[in-house]
Amino acid sequence: QVQLVESGGGLVQPGGSLKLSCATSEITFSRYRMSWYRQAPGKERELVAAISSGGGTTNYADSVKGRFTISRDNAKNTVYLQMNSLKPEDTAVYYCNAVRSSYDYWGQGTQVTVSS
Helix, strand or coil, X not given: CCCCEEECCEEECCCCXXXXXXXXXXXXXXXXXXXXXXXXXXXXXEEEEXXXXXXXXXXXXXXXXXXXXXXXXXXXXXXXXXXXXXXXXXCEEEEXXXXXXXXEEECCCEEEEECC
């Protein structure tokens, strides 16, 4: 059973920052494209950011460009999401995703709440 374990969520005030982490030990991490998705109450899950297996290519949802940064450390089997200038509309459960060919794994999610 592959486990992706997210951490770093919590409650933050608007304008604040959080850094999410997602770690795994059961896959050859460096071969997987890693992504962060989020799902707000009553909404569909959406892609927030993705990073290629080697880390050379990233892409972001328009809503987070310039505020969020995805990165990875293949030596630590960990992907990160640095979130700055957080807004109330960023409130959601954030999920880590690992994809390679037909392999597709998800974490359990971590709650991020942006509120004053």
